Amino acid sequence: MDNLCIAMAKGRLAKEAVKLFRQADYDLPEKMLKSRKLIFEIESEKLEIILVKPADVPIYVEYGTADLGIVGKDTLLEENRDLYEVLDLKYGVCEFALAGLPDRKDSLLERKVATKYPDFTRRYFRNKGEPVEIIKLNGSIELAPLTGLADTILDIVETGRTLKENGLVVYESIRDLSARLIVNKVSMKTRQKEIEIIIEALDKVVNGDGNNA
Ligand SMILES: Nc1ncnc2c1ncn2[C@@H]1O[C@H](COP(=O)(O)OP(=O)(O)OP(=O)(O)O)[C@@H](O)[C@H]1O
Numbered sequence: 001m002d003n004l005c006i007a008m009a010k011g012r013l014a015k016e017a018v019k020l021f022r023q024a025d026y027d028l029p030e031k032m033l034k035s036r037k038l039i040f041e042i043e044s045e046k047l048e049i050i051l052v053k054p055a056d057v058p059i060y061v062e063y064g065t066a067d068l069g070i071v072g073k074d075t076l077l078e079e080n081r082d083l084y085e086v087l088d089l090k091y092g093v094c095e096f097a098l099a100g101l102p103d104r105k106d107s108l109l110e111r112k113v114a115t116k117y118p119d120f121t122r123r124y125f126r127n128k129g130e131p132v133e134i135i136k137l138n139g140s141i142e143l144a145p146l147t148g149l150a151d152t153i154l155d156i157v158e159t160g161r162t163l164k165e166n167g168l169v170v171y172e173s174i175r176d177l178s179a180r181l182i183v184n185k186v187s188m189k190t191r192q193k194e195i196e197i198i199i200e201a202l203d204k205v206v207n208g209d210g211n212n213a
Protein backbone atom coordinates (compact mmCIF):
# COMPACT_ATOMS: atom_id res chain seq x y z
CA MET A 1 0.00 0.00 0.00
CA ASP A 2 1.06 3.64 -0.54
CA ASN A 3 2.62 5.53 2.29
CA LEU A 4 0.03 7.40 4.37
CA CYS A 5 0.10 11.05 3.30
CA ILE A 6 0.07 13.89 5.83
CA ALA A 7 -0.43 17.51 4.70
CA MET A 8 1.25 19.94 7.05
CA ALA A 9 0.56 23.68 7.03
CA LYS A 10 3.76 25.49 6.08
CA GLY A 11 4.80 28.47 8.16
CA ARG A 12 4.07 29.02 11.83
CA LEU A 13 2.49 25.63 12.51
CA ALA A 14 4.99 23.38 10.74
CA LYS A 15 7.89 23.44 13.18
CA GLU A 16 5.78 22.32 16.12
CA ALA A 17 4.07 19.68 13.96
CA VAL A 18 7.43 18.10 13.14
CA LYS A 19 8.37 18.32 16.81
CA LEU A 20 5.14 16.59 17.85
CA PHE A 21 5.76 13.68 15.48
CA ARG A 22 9.33 13.39 16.69
CA GLN A 23 8.15 13.35 20.30
CA ALA A 24 5.76 10.57 19.32
CA ASP A 25 8.84 8.65 18.11
CA TYR A 26 8.25 9.15 14.39
CA ASP A 27 11.52 9.41 12.59
CA LEU A 28 10.98 12.71 10.74
CA PRO A 29 14.21 14.47 9.74
CA GLU A 30 14.78 17.28 12.21
CA LYS A 31 15.97 19.62 9.47
CA MET A 32 13.17 18.91 6.99
CA LEU A 33 11.87 22.48 7.21
CA LYS A 34 15.25 23.98 6.36
CA SER A 35 15.10 22.90 2.72
CA ARG A 36 12.78 24.03 -0.10
CA LYS A 37 11.54 20.50 -0.65
CA LEU A 38 7.77 20.05 -0.48
CA ILE A 39 7.47 16.26 -0.37
CA PHE A 40 9.23 13.93 2.04
CA GLU A 41 9.00 10.16 1.83
CA ILE A 42 9.73 8.67 5.23
CA GLU A 43 10.01 5.03 4.22
CA SER A 44 10.91 3.82 7.71
CA GLU A 45 7.54 5.11 8.97
CA LYS A 46 5.52 4.44 5.79
CA LEU A 47 4.67 8.15 5.69
CA GLU A 48 4.70 10.82 3.05
CA ILE A 49 4.68 14.41 4.32
CA ILE A 50 3.66 17.26 2.03
CA LEU A 51 4.12 20.92 2.97
CA VAL A 52 1.12 22.96 1.94
CA LYS A 53 -0.12 26.57 2.34
CA PRO A 54 -2.33 26.61 5.46
CA ALA A 55 -5.57 27.35 3.57
CA ASP A 56 -4.89 24.45 1.19
CA VAL A 57 -4.49 21.75 3.87
CA PRO A 58 -8.26 21.10 4.25
CA ILE A 59 -8.57 20.93 0.45
CA TYR A 60 -5.87 18.25 0.13
CA VAL A 61 -7.53 16.30 2.94
CA GLU A 62 -11.11 16.63 1.66
CA TYR A 63 -10.07 15.35 -1.78
CA GLY A 64 -8.12 12.49 -0.23
CA THR A 65 -4.81 13.51 -1.79
CA ALA A 66 -3.66 13.64 1.80
CA ASP A 67 -5.07 11.16 4.33
CA LEU A 68 -4.34 13.43 7.30
CA GLY A 69 -3.55 17.08 7.85
CA ILE A 70 -2.38 19.51 10.48
CA VAL A 71 -3.89 22.97 10.29
CA GLY A 72 -5.29 25.81 12.43
CA LYS A 73 -8.92 25.80 13.57
CA ASP A 74 -9.21 29.28 12.01
CA THR A 75 -8.53 27.77 8.58
CA LEU A 76 -10.99 24.92 9.20
CA LEU A 77 -13.72 27.38 10.17
CA GLU A 78 -13.08 29.42 7.05
CA GLU A 79 -12.79 26.50 4.62
CA ASN A 80 -15.67 24.52 6.13
CA ARG A 81 -14.66 21.30 4.35
CA ASP A 82 -16.08 17.79 4.56
CA LEU A 83 -13.56 15.97 6.76
CA TYR A 84 -13.05 14.69 10.29
CA GLU A 85 -11.38 16.84 12.91
CA VAL A 86 -9.96 14.26 15.30
CA LEU A 87 -7.55 15.91 17.72
CA ASP A 88 -6.86 19.28 19.29
CA LEU A 89 -3.07 19.52 19.18
CA LYS A 90 -3.10 22.37 21.72
CA TYR A 91 -0.44 24.52 20.12
CA GLY A 92 -0.71 27.51 17.80
CA VAL A 93 -3.08 28.82 20.43
CA CYS A 94 -4.71 32.16 19.62
CA GLU A 95 -8.21 33.58 19.25
CA PHE A 96 -10.54 35.12 16.72
CA ALA A 97 -11.47 38.63 17.80
CA LEU A 98 -13.16 41.76 16.51
CA ALA A 99 -10.98 44.82 16.92
CA GLY A 100 -10.65 48.41 15.81
CA LEU A 101 -9.86 51.93 16.96
CA PRO A 102 -10.64 52.73 20.61
CA ASP A 103 -13.35 55.28 19.74
CA ARG A 104 -15.75 52.72 18.35
CA LYS A 105 -18.70 54.15 16.40
CA ASP A 106 -21.71 52.07 17.43
CA SER A 107 -24.00 54.33 15.43
CA LEU A 108 -22.80 52.89 12.11
CA LEU A 109 -25.68 51.48 10.07
CA GLU A 110 -23.49 48.90 8.40
CA ARG A 111 -20.06 48.09 9.73
CA LYS A 112 -17.22 47.48 7.33
CA VAL A 113 -15.27 44.46 8.48
CA ALA A 114 -11.85 43.66 7.01
CA THR A 115 -10.62 40.10 7.38
CA LYS A 116 -8.65 37.22 5.94
CA TYR A 117 -11.63 35.01 6.88
CA PRO A 118 -14.61 36.31 4.81
CA ASP A 119 -16.73 33.15 4.97
CA PHE A 120 -16.44 32.76 8.71
CA THR A 121 -17.11 36.49 9.13
CA ARG A 122 -20.23 36.31 6.94
CA ARG A 123 -21.62 33.40 8.96
CA TYR A 124 -20.72 35.04 12.26
CA PHE A 125 -22.59 38.28 11.53
CA ARG A 126 -25.47 36.49 9.83
CA ASN A 127 -26.01 34.49 13.03
CA LYS A 128 -26.03 37.73 15.00
CA GLY A 129 -28.46 39.27 12.51
CA GLU A 130 -26.10 42.21 11.95
CA PRO A 131 -25.63 43.58 8.45
CA VAL A 132 -21.98 44.13 7.57
CA GLU A 133 -19.89 44.77 4.50
CA ILE A 134 -16.99 42.34 4.38
CA ILE A 135 -13.69 43.30 2.82
CA LYS A 136 -11.33 40.40 2.18
CA LEU A 137 -7.67 41.16 2.80
CA ASN A 138 -4.65 38.87 2.63
CA GLY A 139 -2.55 40.17 5.52
CA SER A 140 -1.62 43.18 7.65
CA ILE A 141 -5.31 43.33 8.56
CA GLU A 142 -4.60 45.89 11.29
CA LEU A 143 -3.95 48.48 8.58
CA ALA A 144 -7.63 48.56 7.61
CA PRO A 145 -8.99 50.65 10.51
CA LEU A 146 -5.84 52.79 10.54
CA THR A 147 -6.28 53.77 6.90
CA GLY A 148 -10.08 54.07 6.95
CA LEU A 149 -10.59 51.05 4.67
CA ALA A 150 -12.79 49.45 7.34
CA ASP A 151 -13.97 50.28 10.85
CA THR A 152 -13.62 46.80 12.30
CA ILE A 153 -11.35 43.81 11.73
CA LEU A 154 -11.95 40.15 12.43
CA ASP A 155 -8.52 38.62 12.91
CA ILE A 156 -6.31 36.37 14.96
CA VAL A 157 -5.01 37.74 18.23
CA GLU A 158 -2.24 35.85 19.95
CA THR A 159 -0.25 38.07 22.31
CA GLY A 160 -2.16 41.25 21.42
CA ARG A 161 1.10 42.93 20.50
CA THR A 162 0.18 43.75 16.90
CA LEU A 163 -3.06 45.43 18.01
CA LYS A 164 -1.31 47.35 20.79
CA GLU A 165 1.54 48.60 18.64
CA ASN A 166 -0.97 49.88 16.13
CA GLY A 167 -3.21 51.58 18.69
CA LEU A 168 -6.12 49.16 18.26
CA VAL A 169 -8.28 47.43 20.87
CA VAL A 170 -10.27 44.20 21.05
CA TYR A 171 -14.02 44.85 20.83
CA GLU A 172 -15.02 41.25 21.33
CA SER A 173 -13.33 37.86 21.68
CA ILE A 174 -15.09 35.37 19.42
CA ARG A 175 -13.52 31.98 20.08
CA ASP A 176 -10.31 30.15 20.95
CA LEU A 177 -8.23 28.59 18.18
CA SER A 178 -5.42 26.03 17.97
CA ALA A 179 -3.87 23.53 15.59
CA ARG A 180 -5.94 20.43 14.77
CA LEU A 181 -5.33 16.98 13.31
CA ILE A 182 -7.78 16.28 10.49
CA VAL A 183 -8.55 13.10 8.54
CA ASN A 184 -10.07 12.33 5.14
CA LYS A 185 -13.44 10.59 5.54
CA VAL A 186 -12.72 7.72 3.17
CA SER A 187 -9.20 7.12 4.50
CA MET A 188 -10.68 6.89 7.99
CA LYS A 189 -12.54 3.79 6.80
CA THR A 190 -10.04 2.26 4.39
CA ARG A 191 -6.89 2.87 6.45
CA GLN A 192 -8.42 2.99 9.90
CA LYS A 193 -5.75 0.95 11.72
CA GLU A 194 -2.79 3.00 10.48
CA ILE A 195 -4.60 6.27 11.13
CA GLU A 196 -5.66 5.28 14.63
CA ILE A 197 -2.07 4.48 15.52
CA ILE A 198 -1.06 8.02 14.55
CA ILE A 199 -3.98 9.64 16.39
CA GLU A 200 -3.19 7.67 19.55
CA ALA A 201 0.52 8.43 19.39
CA LEU A 202 -0.07 12.17 19.01
CA ASP A 203 -2.82 12.14 21.63
CA LYS A 204 -0.35 10.64 24.10
CA VAL A 205 2.15 13.41 23.45
CA VAL A 206 -0.46 16.15 23.67
CA ASN A 207 -2.63 14.87 26.52
CA GLY A 208 -0.38 12.40 28.32
CA ASP A 209 -1.13 8.68 28.56
CA GLY A 210 -3.95 9.10 31.06
CA ASN A 211 -2.00 7.46 33.90
CA ASN A 212 -1.03 10.69 35.56
CA ALA A 213 -4.33 11.36 37.32
N1 LIG B 1 -0.05 35.10 16.08
C1 LIG B 1 -0.55 34.32 15.13
N2 LIG B 1 -0.84 34.84 13.96
C2 LIG B 1 -1.30 34.09 12.95
N3 LIG B 1 -1.55 32.80 13.04
C3 LIG B 1 -1.28 32.21 14.18
C4 LIG B 1 -0.78 32.94 15.28
N4 LIG B 1 -0.63 32.10 16.25
C5 LIG B 1 -1.02 30.92 15.79
N5 LIG B 1 -1.41 30.97 14.52
C6 LIG B 1 -1.88 29.85 13.67
O1 LIG B 1 -0.90 29.64 12.64
C7 LIG B 1 -1.55 29.39 11.40
C8 LIG B 1 -0.63 29.68 10.25
O2 LIG B 1 -0.15 30.97 10.31
P1 LIG B 1 0.92 31.49 9.29
O3 LIG B 1 1.22 32.89 9.72
O4 LIG B 1 2.02 30.51 9.15
O5 LIG B 1 0.20 31.44 7.89
P2 LIG B 1 -0.70 32.50 7.22
O6 LIG B 1 0.01 33.81 7.22
O7 LIG B 1 -2.05 32.46 7.88
O8 LIG B 1 -0.88 31.89 5.78
P3 LIG B 1 -0.24 32.35 4.43
O9 LIG B 1 1.20 31.96 4.51
O10 LIG B 1 -1.02 31.53 3.45
O11 LIG B 1 -0.51 33.81 4.34
C9 LIG B 1 -2.82 30.22 11.47
O12 LIG B 1 -3.78 29.73 10.59
C10 LIG B 1 -3.21 30.04 12.94
O13 LIG B 1 -3.94 28.86 13.09
Ligand SMILES: O=P(O)(O)OC[C@H]1O[C@H](OP(=O)(O)OP(=O)(O)O)[C@H](O)[C@@H]1O
Pocket residue numbers: 138139140141142155156157158159160161162163
Ligand atom coordinates in the same frame (compact mmCIF):
# COMPACT_ATOMS: atom_id res chain seq x y z
O1 LIG C 1 -1.50 39.10 18.78
P1 LIG C 1 -0.17 38.93 18.07
O2 LIG C 1 0.76 38.04 18.84
O3 LIG C 1 0.45 40.24 17.73
O4 LIG C 1 -0.44 38.11 16.72
C1 LIG C 1 -1.47 38.46 15.84
C2 LIG C 1 -0.97 38.87 14.50
O5 LIG C 1 -0.34 37.78 13.84
C3 LIG C 1 -1.01 37.52 12.59
O6 LIG C 1 -0.40 38.15 11.53
P2 LIG C 1 0.83 37.50 10.76
O7 LIG C 1 2.07 37.66 11.58
O8 LIG C 1 0.50 36.12 10.33
O9 LIG C 1 0.97 38.44 9.52
P3 LIG C 1 -0.07 38.81 8.38
O10 LIG C 1 -0.52 40.18 8.73
O11 LIG C 1 0.73 38.75 7.15
O12 LIG C 1 -1.21 37.81 8.39
C4 LIG C 1 -2.40 38.08 12.81
O13 LIG C 1 -3.05 38.38 11.57
C5 LIG C 1 -2.14 39.31 13.64
O14 LIG C 1 -1.76 40.39 12.84
